[in-house]
Amino acid sequence: MNKKIGVTLLVLIISSCVLLSAGVIIGAYLLLKAHKNYTDPLLTLRNTPAVATVTAAQQTQAAAPSDGLPPKIAKQMDEIQQQVIAIRGLHMTTDLKRDLLTPEELQDKVINDFFADxxxxxxxxxxxxxxxxxxLDEGFDLKQFYLDLYSEQIAGYYDSETKDMYVIxxxxxxxxxxxTYAHEFNHVLQDQNYDLENGMKLNDDYCKVDTEYCAAVSALIEGDSxxxxxxxxxxxxTRQDQKDLFSFQEEYTSPVYDSAPAYMKEDFLFPYTxxxxFVQQLINQGGWAAVDAAYANPPVSTEQILHPEKYPDDRPVPVEMPDLAGMLGDDWSELDRNVMGEWYTYLVFAKGRSSQFSMDxxxxxxxxxxxxxxxYVYYATADxxxxLFAWRSTWDTSSDAGEYFDMSRDYGLARWGIPVQNSNGVISWNSTSDGIITMRRSGPDVLWVIGSSKEVVEDALTEIKDFGK
Structure with a gap:
């Protein structure tokens, strides 16, 4: 699956993420409220776009009136930057351009920048x-849904390609x-200190071939922010900030997000939740220094994010899957080859498009x-x-492989009904709406094959080591 959309998450702060943060901090805020003095915010924002540039040398200075932003807004931004720098312990190394866009302008920019390719x-x-x-349902208009969803959810972002900050x-x-500005300015610090695009390899080209790594690093980056x-x-x-956030939490609605497929809602929030x-575990172990160290030795799988105790030593086992294009014929091509990971394995079982086969x-x-x-690999004819979909996984222990295979069987029974074969580590279904399906276990490995015809599935099995007929 193309994870371009997933990569984009590292530069976005969505409204539902703010709600997540609000849920985390409201309880703590109620405890601290009696012990802290607050001041009101300074000024409301003009409804026209503005641009400001902050140099690394100006980090300890307020923005000049000539910057282009309303002076009191620029001053607030500068104050927030200094506060975030003090919290995070990272410093600016180059200039930052700050843009204020109307909701319509931000929507257009997202469409033009992130979805053009x-x-x-x-x-x-x-x-x-x-x-x-x-x-997903067959025929689901994925691109249009992403466009609608991101248009609804974006509150602001830092663009790690252009090095610009955009706030709505x-x-x-x-x-x-x-x-939002505190969150996004932390992305500025991350990028200037660790180079998100090149140093951390969070770019479209790399993330198309290693989605697991990019999902894990995106979680590190968003968890940090x-x-x-x-x-x-x-x-x-300030007192007004708190009132605003409480009001936002009470009034916020997101009809597009609420209508999203179940897996998408979970996946959209994965890097934040x-x-x-994950980051809190690092902080508990060694403060922000432990988080900084994680950028030098980043997590490489969603498994490590889901189970911080497995970071950094428990690394994924490479799993070979042969090239099946030659066997399939000239009209076939490989559309996708990647890693599913623990997170998507869970989503497949628990967040199916139908409650009929959404497991416990x-x-x-x-x-x-x-x-x-x-x-996993996915092949298709030109039309x-x-x-043909083939997915081979390996498991930490024989017991783990057994648990996964048993869940695969239960999932298959719920989705495709009674199998034509269910013995000796092989479960198969014929003539389903999805084609021919077989699930097989060989020691610590489990294989799923879903194909449009019996011949295609059988030919694939002969090519995959340890699972031949």
Whole structure:
């Protein structure tokens, strides 16, 4: 699956993320409220776009009136920057351009910047894989949904390619905007100190071939920024900031997000929720120095994010999957080859497009938890009418493989009904709406094959080591 959209998350702060942060900090705020003095915010924001540039040398100075931003807004931004620098312990190394955009301008920018090279064909291929996995309905318009979702959810972002900061120019620079700015400015510090695009390899090209790594590093980056914004709110928010955030939490609605497929809602928040837990574990062990060290030795799998105790030593096991294009014929091509990871393994089981085959949440987590490594491939004919999906996974122990295989069987029974074969580590279904399906276990390895015809599935099995007929 193309993870371009997932990579974009590292530069976005969504409104629901602010709600997540609000849930974390409101309890602590109630405890601290009686012991802290607050001042009101300075000025509401103009409804026209503005641009300001902050140099590294000006980090300890207020923005000059000639910067282009309303002076009191620029002053607030400068103050927040200094507060975030003090919390995080990182410093600016180069200039920063700050842009204020109206909601309409920000929406246009997102569409033009982030979706210009995500074609309708790319989205169709992604939706084919996701529908094969039971996560999306066949024919789901994935690109349009992403466009609608990101237009609804974005509150501001830092662009690690252009090095520009964008903050939405709403009715005022209140608690929501100030908290967003604290989060996004932390992305500036991350980028200037660790180089997100090149140093951390969070770019489209790399993330197309190693989505697990990019999902893990995105979780580190977002967990870092959520933790920073939470600490900023507890230490530096004004009384009005708190009122604004409470009001936002009570009034906020997100109809597009609420209508999203179940897996997407979970996946959209993964870097924020589990990333926060991961970073908090690092902070508990060694403070912000431990977080800084993680950028030099980043997590490489969603397994490490979900189970911080497995970081950094428990690394994924490489799993070979042969090239099946030659066997399939000239009209076939490989559309996707990547790693599913523990997180998506869980999503496949627990967050299917239908409640009929959405398995118990805790059992799904348990079944996915012994993940050791995997590789999947997806092939299709030029007209996309014929397909082959093969997914091989390896598990930490024989017991883990057994749990996963048993859950795979239960999932298959719920999705495809009574199998034609269910013995000796082989479960198979014929003539389903998804084609021919077989699930097989060989020691610590488990294989899923889903194909449009019996011949395609049988030919694939002969090519995959340890699973031949």
């Amino acid at each position: 995500y074609s309708d064909e790319d989205a169709l291929k992604d939706s084919k894989v996701l529908s094969t996995l039971g996560l 120019a709403g009715e005022g620079f209140g608690g929501m905007e100030r908290m 959520v933790s920073t914004e939470n600490e900023w709110f507890l230490k530096h928010s 589990f990333g926060l837990d 949440d805790e059992k799904s987590k348990t079944a996915a938890a012994g993940w050791g490594g995997d590789t 996309l009418k014929e397909h």
